[in-house]
Amino acid sequence: MNQTVDKKLDLTVNRLPLITWNHLHMNQCNLSLRVPETGAEVKEQTWTPDAPEGQTSDPAVLVHEGHMDLLRDFSEVETGMGADVVRLLTAGGYTSDVYRLREGEGTVKLKYALTGNGVTANFLGLDVKQGAALTVIMDFASEPAAGEKAENSETEKNAADTSTDVDIIKENTPAAAAGAGVVLTKAHLGKNAILRLVQIHRAGNDFTLLSDTGAFCEDGARVELIQVVLSGKNTLIGAAVNLNGKGSTFSSNLGYRVEKDHRLDINYTANHFGRRTQCDINAVGVLRDTARKIFRGTIDFRNGSGASKGNEKEDVLLMDDGVVNQTIPVILCAEEDVEGNHGATIGELDDDTLFYLESRGMSEEAVYALMERARLSSVIRKIPEEDTKKELLTCIGDE
């Protein structure tokens, strides 16, 4: 047996920049993962405009490159989960894809197959040059794992005092245990560049997915992040955007549905370095059954970020008594001339709303389904790529 197969690493990810009381179990997420041997298969990989044959260095086209050294390339880009993800990838093996758009507009579509019992790791580097606009659709899907429960799988609870708990599948029964996938995405945006990044998370009922993203913005650059979470035993999402250039902006829209005993652990950070930078972080979702979710959202106004603004808002609907919902918005200020707002709406359906909707012939279950669909649909409809949008709307029954 390959020596790396048995090697496990203890990881701390999604850590708050300033920790709070330990007993709240919100500061970070601790987990143990076997080091990956290779990347998940990218089942579909398309990009437009394509480079003419033999001219991969054509400056006017989107260029697809192979393996990168994570410790060297994109090293200036921080991500939401933190340094442990790079540590995990460089300890084992990973697959890497890098796209560089020199000018004009381009689109990349990637579909990652989250299957098998092992641990996979993929790195995606995005280099968007000055004035270029790149749209990237990343679909993380388990096929056909969703709905299938592996027999004899054991779980271990990794619960350090300062962590949220994440069940990680033990690897001592590899024939039966389900796997984990790690996808690290780093982007560098030149002056006035635009990155529209769409990430769809639909891992299987036994699968653990770590989706970690980071972006570095020069003057006037813009990151528009759309993330949808539809399934997955453990889904961990980190996203950090460094607004270094003046006037750079970051907007994110997250829509999630967490059900059964699944867990979602999120950490967003917007680091404002440049003047007149702006971030808008929005999350909407529903929790069902005994699902657990933690949302950490940090807006950090650093020295030099005068006249900047940051907003974060979460709207979560709790559909069952057994759900656990945690939200921790953080606004840090090292500048006086900044504006930061946060808000959270956490609710259940009250009797009057339920009566109103039921009086139109909808059963309680149909009402819940409608509310869930509406929340997810409001995010999915923002996806700039029509085929993906249509496919997801059909998937949630809204088309």
Next chain:
Amino acid sequence: MSEQLLDVRGLKVKADGKKILHGVDLTIGAGEVHVLMGPNGAGKSTLGNAIMGHPQYKVTDGQIFFKGQDVTGESVDKRAKMGMFYSFQNPIEVPGVTLFSFIRSAKEQVSGKRILYLQFRKELQEKMKILDMDPSYAERELNVGFSGGEKKKAEILQLLMLNPQFAILDETDSGLDVDAVRTVSEGVREFMKSGDKSLLIITHATRILEALHADKTHVLVNGKIIAEGDASMIDDINENGFEKYEQAAAQKD
């Protein structure tokens, strides 16, 4: 007499631990328009809510029959699927759900079949035109930020799209300007066009009744129906108020 559609027998209702209705009898036939009048706090909306099955209004005695079936213990959605509709005095705001998707989902639930997108959109646009509603309202969140008049139009739009057998209109004309009352009345007239639909109109004002022929009027005071008559009672109440009926009821007691 027309075929009996709704039959309320000796209905007693409690809400927040307080007895509100003290034995109400009410029978409405197919194709009939009934008007329920009464002073503030008489229990008019309580009766509407109880007929529709609001869980906060507890039926402590009596029965509600619809189409000959005892629905007293039935769920709200089952009553709606059987053909009941309640137009709310204060429609609820539902953020995140568009008017379009809400009505489409409700129609699918009531009919029990999938409704094609294009077919539904065409029908919705036709009904919105009757109600002089801007088509963009279909994509707005249900009742969120709607004016009073827009909310009432949205209620009547749902009435037209779901096309029930029997509807309770609870203060549908209150708080509306003359033009809005006319438009909403047009929508209600459209609903009644087939001739076999029934209405229970709960109202203080009577402007909506100018567009409809009322078959019967009921006066509800302190949780009891104290007088019943034909449409001429409406004019009488408009001119003289409820005092005469209250005194007569007091003497009877």
